[in-house]
Amino acid sequence: xxxxxxxxxxxxxxxxxxxxxxxxxxxxxxxxxxxxxxxxxxxxxxxxxxxxxxxxxxxxxxxxxxxxxxxxxxxxxxxxxxxxxxxxxxxxxxxxxxxxxxxxxxxxxxxxxxxxxxxxxxxxxxxxxxxxxxxxxxxxxxxxxxxxxxxxxxxxxxxxxxxxxxxxxxxxxxxxxxxxxxxxxxxxxxxxxxxxxxxxxxxxxxxxxxxxxxxxxxxxxxxxxxxxxxxxxxxxxxxxxxxxxxxxxxxxxxxxxxxxxxxxxxxxxxxxxxxxxxxxxxxxxxxxxxxxxxxxxxxxxxxxxxxxxxxxxxxxxxxxxxxxxxxxxxxxxxxxxxxxxxxxxxxxxxxxxxxxxxxxxxxxxxxxxxxxxxxxxxxxxxxxxxx
Numbered sequence: 490x491x492x493x494x495x496x497x498x499x500x501x502x503x504x505x506x507x508x509x510x511x512x513x514x515x516x517x518x519x520x521x522x523x524x525x526x527x528x529x530x531x532x533x534x535x536x537x538x539x540x541x542x543x544x545x546x547x548x549x550x551x552x553x554x555x556x557x558x559x560x561x562x563x564x565x566x567x568x569x570x571x572x573x574x575x576x577x578x579x580x581x582x583x584x585x586x587x588x589x590x591x592x593x594x595x596x597x598x599x600x601x602x603x604x605x606x607x608x609x610x611x612x613x614x615x616x617x618x619x620x621x622x623x624x625x626x627x628x629x630x631x632x633x634x635x636x637x638x639x640x641x642x643x644x645x646x647x648x649x650x651x652x653x654x655x656x657x658x659x660x661x662x663x664x665x666x667x668x669x670x671x672x673x674x675x676x677x678x679x680x681x682x683x684x685x686x687x688x689x690x691x692x693x694x695x696x697x698x699x700x701x702x703x704x705x706x707x708x709x710x711x712x713x714x715x716x717x718x719x720x721x722x723x724x725x726x727x728x729x730x731x732x733x734x735x736x737x738x739x740x741x742x743x744x745x746x747x748x749x750x751x752x753x754x755x756x757x758x759x760x761x762x763x764x765x766x767x768x769x770x771x772x773x774x775x776x777x778x779x780x781x782x783x784x785x786x787x788x789x790x791x792x793x794x795x796x797x798x799x800x801x802x803x804x805x806x807x808x809x810x811x812x813x814x815x816x817x818x819x820x821x822x823x824x825x826x827x828x829x830x831x832x833x834x835x836x837x838x839x840x841x842x843x844x845x846x847x848x849x850x851x852x853x854x855x856x857x858x859x860x861x862x863x864x865x866x867x868x869x870x871x872x873x874x875x876x
Contacts, residue, residue, distance in 0.1 A: 500674060501560065501743035508554030509736060520551040522733045544721050548729040550738050553704075556694070559673040559739070560686050562706035564713035566720055567727040567735075571669065571689025574703030576606075577719040578634075578665060578685060584610030587631040591618040591648065593641040593846045593869035594667065596835040619779070621652040628660050638667040639676075640783075643795040643830045643854040644847050645770040647779040650786055654682025669693070669821070674746040675789040684708050690727070690821055692821030693792075696738040696745055700731040745823065745859055749792035752862040758857070759866055760796050765876045767797040767851070792857040793820060795830070798876060801850035804829055806875045808853065813860060813868035825865055827855045 498506070504525035511518050523546055530536040539545055549567060557565035568574040568748065575598060590602065592615040604611045616623040618637045628635075635657050639648040650666060657664040666678035666684040672693040678686050688694055705716050721724050727735075750773075757771035772783035773790025783790060798804045808816050814827040818834060826833065831850050835843055843849075857865065 503558050505740045507558040508551040522729050523547045548732045552732040560706040561679045562751050565706045566702040566716035569725045570701045571703035573725040586633045587612045589635045591637040592639040595642050598839045600837045618648040625656045630737050636665045650678050650681035676787045686760045694736050698822035700734040702727045748859040750789040753792045753857040757794050770795040798851040803876045807872045810872040810875045823859050825858035
């Protein structure tokens with residue numbers, strides 16, 4: 490007879506229960522929001538595991554336990570934003586080190602690297618990580634970290650996580666993967682060899698567009714030690730209330746992602762057949778050049794779709810008329826968000842860099858929410874009719 494203790498609960502069960510035990514004092518099924526900045530100590534050197542909330546907090550501990558479980562890591566550390574998480578990761582490095590980054594990542598990432606971190610003697614270079622050989626050729630003796638985002642924002646190009654991890658490990662380099670677009674429900678990079686996984690918890694993990702945050706999930710003891718030390722020293726931590734918001738959001742992550750994916754597929758198919766749409770970028774379409782890779786390393790295609798309207802005038806004509814979709818930055822909320830990458834998420838990288846990456850003035854990105862999909866289709870139909 491199989492030992493029942495050997496059974497590992499499924500994803501949705503872990504999302505609801507891991508790190509979220511009923512409160513022992515009251516039996517409350519939700520983790521309390523511990524707003525205390527400090528904790529009473531019984532005597533010198535004797536306390537109940539908490540001394541000061543910059544260092545550790547019970548609500549934060551619950552969230553970090555939960556997110557480490559969902560990504561399959563050994564530890565997780567949450568920060569005040571996704572960019573704060575990336576900066577915490579960079580603190581592992583020192584002057585003279587080299588970082589290899591995907592050339593098509595969220596625009597704030599190269600802005601941080603190029604305009605701030607380079608001041609401290611850390612060098613960055615950027616390659617098309619859709620071909621693992623580009624990574625192999627660009628690694629140097631001083632390379633300590635490769636950072637990729639897959640799918641990329643907003644062109645939805647995939648990188649083969651396992652192949653890149655193999656290249657990195659051959660050279661003693663760590664691989665970090667920004668998994669914000671897929672969430673751990675659809676993609677778990679650690680299973681393919683990634684060393685560190687990063688998320689903007691603001692997006693799908695929270696899921697309700699009501700709190701900023703970021704997380705680093707590590708796989709080694711030194712990750713736990715380093716990231717906890719950064720939290721303690723810099724104080725860029727996620728507040729107890731926003732930790733609670735993410736804990737609340739994660740409980741419905743599985744059902745939300747299934748709906749995001751179902752509606753995303755229908756909308757991508759609709760856009761691909763629309764006469765006023767020039768091109769659609771969505772890994773769930775068989776015409777996507779990396780469709781087979783998407784099926785291998787993702788168990789769903791998600792909510793993010795980009796499509797080409799042909800010009801800034803066409804994009805603006807459409808975006809002025811959306812009614813159910815909300816024109817705004819960000820993604821991953823229950824509401825459908827539609828944006829213009831050239832003037833929003835990727836404005837900071839400049840026109841030349843955007844042109845190289847294929848981010849035209851006519852490109853529109855949509856993060857499909859969980860509204861009735863027929864209402865979303867009708868809204869897009871009437872908005873596209875304005876072109």
